[in-house]
Amino acid sequence: xxxxxxxxxxxxxxxxxxxxxxxxxxxxxxxxxxxxxxxxxxxxxxxxxxxxxxxxxxxxxxxxxxxxxxxxxxxxxxxxxxxxxxxxxxxxxxxxxxxxxxxxxxxxxxxxxxxxxxxxxxxxxxxxxxxxxxxxxxxxxxxxxxxxxxxxxxxxxxxxxxxxxxxxxxxxxxxxxxxxxxxxxxxxxxxxxxxxxxxxxxxxxxxxxxxxxxxxxxxxxxxxxxxxxxxxxxxxxxxxxxxxxxxxxxxxxxxxxxxxxxxxxxxxxxxxxxxxxxxxxxxxxxxxxxxxxxxxxxxxxxxxxxxxxxxxxxxxxxxxxxxxxx
Amino acid sequence: xxxxxxxxxxxxxxxxxxxxxxxxxxxxxxxxxxxxxxxxxxxxxxxxxxxxxxxxxxxxxxxxxxxxxxxxxxxxxxxxxxxxxxxxxxxxxxxxxxxxxxxxxxxxxxxxxxxxxxxxxxxxxxxxxxxxxxxxxxxxxxxxxxxxxxxxxxxxxxxxxxxxxxxxxxxxxxxxxxxxxxxxxxxxxxxxxxxxxxxxxxxxxxxxxxxxxxxxxxxxxxxxxxxxxxxxxxxxxxxxxxxxxxxxxxxxxxxxxxxxxxxxxxxxxxxxxxxxxxxxxxxxxxxxxxxxxxxxxxxxxxxxxxxxxxxxxxxxxxxxxxxxxx
Numbered sequence: 001x002x003x004x005x006x007x008x009x010x011x012x013x014x015x016x017x018x019x020x021x022x023x024x025x026x027x028x029x030x031x032x033x034x035x036x037x038x039x040x041x042x043x044x045x046x047x048x049x050x051x052x053x054x055x056x057x058x059x060x061x062x063x064x065x066x067x068x069x070x071x072x073x074x075x076x077x078x079x080x081x082x083x084x085x086x087x088x089x090x091x092x093x094x095x096x097x098x099x100x101x102x103x104x105x106x107x108x109x110x111x112x113x114x115x116x117x118x119x120x121x122x123x124x125x126x127x128x129x130x131x132x133x134x135x136x137x138x139x140x141x142x143x144x145x146x147x148x149x150x151x152x153x154x155x156x157x158x159x160x161x162x163x164x165x166x167x168x169x170x171x172x173x174x175x176x177x178x179x180x181x182x183x184x185x186x187x188x189x190x191x192x193x194x195x196x197x198x199x200x201x202x203x204x205x206x207x208x209x210x211x212x213x214x215x216x217x218x219x220x221x222x223x224x225x226x227x228x229x230x231x232x233x234x235x236x237x238x239x240x241x242x243x244x245x246x247x248x249x250x251x252x253x254x255x256x257x258x259x260x261x262x263x264x265x266x267x268x269x270x271x272x273x274x275x276x277x278x279x280x281x282x283x284x285x286x287x288x289x290x291x292x293x294x295x296x297x298x299x300x301x302x303x304x305x306x307x308x309x310x311x312x313x314x315x316x317x318x319x320x321x322x323x324x325x326x
Numbered sequence: 327x328x329x330x331x332x333x334x335x336x337x338x339x340x341x342x343x344x345x346x347x348x349x350x351x352x353x354x355x356x357x358x359x360x361x362x363x364x365x366x367x368x369x370x371x372x373x374x375x376x377x378x379x380x381x382x383x384x385x386x387x388x389x390x391x392x393x394x395x396x397x398x399x400x401x402x403x404x405x406x407x408x409x410x411x412x413x414x415x416x417x418x419x420x421x422x423x424x425x426x427x428x429x430x431x432x433x434x435x436x437x438x439x440x441x442x443x444x445x446x447x448x449x450x451x452x453x454x455x456x457x458x459x460x461x462x463x464x465x466x467x468x469x470x471x472x473x474x475x476x477x478x479x480x481x482x483x484x485x486x487x488x489x490x491x492x493x494x495x496x497x498x499x500x501x502x503x504x505x506x507x508x509x510x511x512x513x514x515x516x517x518x519x520x521x522x523x524x525x526x527x528x529x530x531x532x533x534x535x536x537x538x539x540x541x542x543x544x545x546x547x548x549x550x551x552x553x554x555x556x557x558x559x560x561x562x563x564x565x566x567x568x569x570x571x572x573x574x575x576x577x578x579x580x581x582x583x584x585x586x587x588x589x590x591x592x593x594x595x596x597x598x599x600x601x602x603x604x605x606x607x608x609x610x611x612x613x614x615x616x617x618x619x620x621x622x623x624x625x626x627x628x629x630x631x632x633x634x635x636x637x638x639x640x641x642x643x644x645x646x647x648x649x650x651x652x
Contacts, residue, residue, distance in 0.1 A: 046370060047370055049366075051365055052455060053455060054457050055423045095379035131380050154359065228399050
């Protein structure tokens with residue numbers, strides 16, 4: 001009946017572990033009661049609330065040893081923050097479930113926790129509760145609350161005539177993952193840039209919040225599954241299609257150095273956590289980039305006819321694109 | 327990079343799976359947007375909000391085949407509902423993370439999902455979001471939001487002189503688990519009662535909400551780790567101790583039939599999800615039971631001196647009670 005990792009010799013019991021994970025946490029005014037009771041208590045909010053859940057599982061989303069334990073912790077929060085960013089919201093509070101194998105060592109957990117806390121502090125998110133269960137593999141599941149602000153960006157709001165934009169550069173994380181998995185080789189500078197893009201993605205919180213202030217409110221989604229996959233989610237939700245100029249997809253210098261003219265990682269590689277958005281704006285890229293505080297590139301336009309049309313190439317027939325109707 | 331179970335032949339991709347899990351969900355007025363976008367959108371609430379997270383892992387909290395898949399789904403929500411009940415709140419919305427092994431079959435997932443939905447419907451909880459990841463073992467992690475009402479019951483509010491009460495009967499779930507694990511034998515009627523108490527615990531939501539209306543507001547906690555363990559959490563949080571009459575601990579007829587005069591399951595067995603509360607009330611048990619809509623039994627009183635004193639026996643030296651100071 002014991003659901004806790006207390007049967008391991010190296011680990012303290014659940015109660016002590018939670019106390020350790022939450023020791024010395026400081027909270028914003030929004031939090032009335034943090035970890036330690038059956039629930040956290042949060043002050044009522046004036047705006048609509050955003051809620052999302054995401055999980056990072058050892059062997060599926062990360063391998064121990066690829067990055068530091070701190071980076072694993074940071075990354076677990078970042079993928080959740082990205083969901084809030086994609087709606088244009090401000091993250092506020094989270095609860096964290098840890099699945100911890102019996103073989104886990106306390107120094108590893110402490111370092112992972114340090115990464116989680118520093119990411120939470122940087123994003124001004126209160127860690128208000130936690131739960132620990134023993135498990136065969138490490139898993140960090142985070143449920144994150146956010147404040148919606150005055151306007152929310154949804155993925156079902158793309159309309160024919162909208163321009164399609166992305167933030168940052170695409171495909172870096174996919175290449176970083178392939179480098180870590182020894183599937184691709186890279187020289188030191190490009191290697192460290194691409195691996196970092198995979199290990200410590202940046203949720204585009206500030207850009208998302210500023211985007212949500214445009215009128216009309218853009219449609220947006222974060223790129224977690226890959227550009228074509230996430231674009232198709234947006235198109236399906238909105239009941240529209242897209243013309244894409246794949247040669248416009250923004251690539252980093254490191255991407256070009258490693259992958260040359262192979263666009264597949266940028267089109268179908270996931271885990272970039274950049275924003276993909278559709279806006280009726282006539283602002284030039286440069287002005288939009290200035291306003292959002294991040295490089296923004298126009299890569300196409302929304303059309304009435306369903307499916308995705310690429311300007312120069314055929315749609316890659318990779319797994320997972322069965323719902324793309326061309 | 328694919329974090330989804332789509333590499334399995336039997337399972338549809340993540341996107342389709344989530345669509346299936348959320349198909350036909352109906353929402354209360356509180357929910358502006360349910361599953362399908364990066365986040366759910368919820369209307370702002372007038373009262374303080376409760377937030378909790380809990381996880382049920384195959385092999386740790388349940389074994390496939392012990393109950394029906396529907397019961398596994400129901401139980402996953404019930405343990406979360408119990409945390410809201412213990413604070414006296416009303417559950418409102420949840421997000422669910424599924425860890426699904428590649429060997430999983432769709433009919434099993436569909437049935438589990440049916441159990442989750444019917445439990446959510448019964449508790450008037452909106453399932454507003456989900457996430458699916460492949461994993462080595464089944465895991466259902468639920469983050470649940472609740473409305474705190476006018477007053478919240480906390481575990482740090484027990485004061486010397488308070489009477490200590492529990493709802494329902496204790497130790498049934500522990501015996502049910504031991505029956506399923508072939509550690510204890512029982513005749514058919516007692517067996518099915520005890521096994522049901524383990525497989526489908528009842529969160530004491532109504533009793534919790536009514537309790538929170540008593541003045542002064544009681545201290546409360548749910549009994550998930552066992553009476554002595556959870557009492558000690560409450561005593562530690564409140565900085566007090568307790569005198570307990572262990573012969574007063576309420577036992578079911580089935581418990582007595584199977585365990586005779588062995589009180590250990592009632593004192594230290596977990597997973598009962600009854601409420602343990604401390605109240606300054608002078609109401610007799612019968613009247614309190616009537617008001618709360620569930621049997622209530624007085625089992626002791628809070629004292630100034632730390633630790634737990636039992637009336638007739640020594641504290642059991644079971645694992646996990648190291649923080650009990652006698």
